[in-house]
Amino acid sequence: MRLSLTVTSESLPLARPFRISRGMKTVADVVVATISQDGVEGRGECVPYPRYGETIEETVATIENQRASIEAGAGRRDLLETMSPGAARNALDCALWDLEAKLTGQSVFELVGTDRPVRVETAMTVGLDTPEVMAKAARELATSPLIKVKVDATDSAAQLRAVREAAPLPRLIVDPNESWSISQVDDLQGLLLELRVDLLEQPLPADNDGALRGYVSRVPIAADEALHTLSDLAGLPDGYNVANIKLDKAGGLTAALALAEVAQARGMQLMMGCMISSSLSIAPAMTLAPRCSFVDLDGPLWLSRDREGGISGSEGYLTGPAPQFWG
Incomplete structure (x- = not known):
């Protein structure tokens, strides 16, 4: 058994x-790790995120630091202890x-005991902009089952009204990306109900969300930046x-599988x-x-x-990728 590791970065x-x-982005900066064994390749991609202090260079270096252990046969459970x-x-x-699936001939869905879905409903994102521009974007998504609306603290009500008017049917997720205060969360409860919002995602800064302790929102609130791991x-x-x-x-x-199990x-x-x-x-x-009530996996559709x-x-x-693409 001969394992080898390759690391590349791409924009x-x-x-x-x-x-x-x-802020705004015009490229997706990613890092790809490829682990090969006996001519079979397993691939994994990640997105280093500046919000969490990650850079492309440091991520590549961190993966390179694992070369000896990976090529010596370290597995997924080992990485939980060493990284x-x-x-x-x-x-x-x-x-x-990916490598295990290809070597064993079992899909990752089979390995984790989950049925492979024929298709998956995903949120389609309306990016932050003026209410007029956001309405135009929402109109193009009006037949989608789920829309995610990016807002900030400046004009949320107008932005949300514009989106809902342009797209009256889809379920809505509202994502302020940590930009609201608790008073804004409270003040906008009525509007969120009026516009039939299904989910409010991380309205408060992750390091200043104590006001949500004991808070009963009329719309479910999701933890995003405040929740990384099981701990x-x-x-x-x-x-x-x-x-x-x-x-x-x-x-x-x-x-992620362990986190999902305990969260549920x-x-x-x-x-x-x-x-x-x-x-x-x-x-x-x-x-x-x-297993999810909400799926927001439209990342590749922006490329x-x-x-x-x-x-x-x-x-x-x-719809899932071609056979042998991953897992």
């Missing part, structure tokens, strides 16, 4: 700018899952009702989220999608060109 252009309350959660571990973990669950304010799991935050599919046991609904990425990041995340054989999207639904 994938977006078809259009993606804007949230923290911190985050993008680097995610790439290696997903590469190991974060115990300290979450009880005002959060939904756990937004992302493989890059959790540090891989292995850790605590009575939380699950949401599967992603960074802007290629289908190589999204294919592993789809393993958890059947000007995705990886060949990747996930396809139409009318707010994702």
Whole structure:
């Protein structure tokens, strides 16, 4: 048995700018780890995220630091002990899952005991902009089953009204990306109900969300930036009702599966989220999608060109990648 590790970084252009309350991006910067054994390759992609202090260079270096252990046969459980959660571990973990699936002839869905869905309903994102521009974007998504609306603290009511008027039928997720205060959460409760919003995602800063302790929202609230790993669950304010799991935050599919199990046991609904990425990041995340009340995996649909054989999207639904693409 001969294992080898390869690490590369790529900048994938977006078809259009993606804007949230923290800024705008025009490319998806990703790192890909490839682990080979006997001519069979397993791949994993991650997105180093500046919000969490990650860079492309440091992520590549962190993966390179694991070369000796990976090539000596370290497995997914070993990485949980030797690496911190985050993008680097995610790439290696997903590469190991892919490699195991291809070596054993079993899909990752079979390995984790989950049925492979024929298609997955995903949120389609309306990026932050003026109400007029956001209405135009929402109108193009009006036949999708679920829309996610990026807002900030400046003009949320007008932005949300414009989106709902343009798209009266889809379920709505509102995502302020930590930009609101608790007074805004409180003041906008009536509007969120009026506009039939299904979920409010991380309205308060993750390091200043204590006001959600004991808070009873009229719309479910998801923890995103406030929830990375299993160890974060115990300290979450009880005002959060939904756990937004992302493989890059959790540090891989292995850790994400454990987080999902405990979050559900605590009575939380699950949401599967992603960074802007290629289908190589999204294919592993789809393993958890059947267990989730909300799925937000439209990352590859923002690219000007995705990886060949990747996930396809139409009318707010994702169809899995070609055989042998991943897992």
